Amino acid sequence: MITVITILGGSSLLVFIIWSWERFRYDYRRMIRDSKHPEPEGTGLLLPEWAQHHDWLRIHNTYYRSLNLHNQARFLRRVMDFMRYKEFKYVDLDPDPFIPLLISSAAIQLTFGLNDFRLDFFDKIYVSGSAYQVHWHKQAFQGHVSLQGIYLSWEHFYHGYRHYDDAHNLGLHEMAHALTYGALMGKASMDKTFRSRFREYYKVASPVYKRMRAGGDSVLDRYAATSFHEFWAVSVETFFEKPILLKTAEPELYRTLCDLLNQDPVEIMTIKPV
Ligand SMILES: [Zn+2]
Structure with missing residues (x-):
């Protein structure tokens, strides 16, 4: 055990313990649950890569770094589950x-508060290595979402x-498109309440969008005025990267x-990084 502690190090060991405990609780709940009610948290196994993934996310994902240990373990389990369900193709x-x-991790960050986190539609x-051409479009794309998949x-x-x-984050931007694409295109398994909550979002966001269309100022990037779909994706970028500014303005x-x-990213960001 002492050897294990030495190898894993402090915070990694704590994540391992919390994750193992969560895994045990999940297995127990699953065992007693009616099979008609699928477990929303997925069936991720404890893979040996978890420690490397934990380190990478701590270094490269500010949101993950800001979570407490319990939520880091939950986040990591969702990420590994998400990766297993997706096919990544490289160009x-x-x-x-x-x-x-x-x-x-960008997808899991966006959906961390939701039961449906896998973006099942895709x-x-x-x-691709860099910006790419799409059909007849003259301008190169940095990312887009279509029936065929998510492109980045x-x-x-x-x-x-x-x-x-x-407040510029391509991953969060395209995952926001992917989330509404799947939810609003009628994926049956999507959280049923998401659509009604999105209607509420639309009611509140519309006046801001119309103000921007009319040339008014906003803390959101001007690209938000392109269409309401873009307004949604840009508002997500600002929500996560400049939450205090958006909350104030x-x-x-x-x-x-x-x-x-x-x-609530403001609440998450007030948690001391581990
Ligand atoms: Zn967009």
């Missing part, structure tokens, strides 16, 4: 286990997490995002 980019981990995530430029995705304070919009996503 002009060498596969690296770090890439699906960080991309999955099986495939395409990752790794260069721009990584930049978003390297500079986690400018647009308190109603901030509150409805907290309700919709069932989490």
Whole structure:
């Protein structure tokens, strides 16, 4: 045991203990649960990579670093579950286990307050080395979502997490598109209440969107005025990367995002990093 403690180190050992305990509780609950009610937390096994993944996320994902140990364990379990359910395809980019981990962490960050966290509508995530061409479009894409999957430029995705304070985060932006794409296109397994909460979000967000369309100022990037879909994705980026600014400048919009996503980044960010 002493050897194990030495190898794992302080915080990693605590995550291991909490995760193992959660795993045990989950297995027990699953054993006694009616099989008609699937477990929302997934069936992730304790894989040997968990310690490496924990370290990578602590270094590269500010949100993960800000969580307490209990939530880090929950986050990591969801990430590993998410990765198992997705097929990552690489274009002009060498596969690296770090890439699906960080991309999955963007999805889990967005859906951390929701029961449905797998973005089930999509099986495939395409990752290109940099910006890419799509059909007839003249301008290169950094990311987009279509029926075929979620598409990301790794260069721009990584930049978003390297500079986690400018309200520009490609991963959160595209995952926000993917979340509503799946939820609003009628995926039966999606959290039923998400749609009604999104209608509430729409009611509150519409006046801000219309104000921006009319040329008015906002703390949101001007790109939000492109369409309401883009407004939604940009508001998510600002919600996570500049939560205090958004809460101060647009308190109603901030509150409805907290309700919709069932989490409050201002509260999370006040937790001391481990
Ligand atoms: Zn967009």
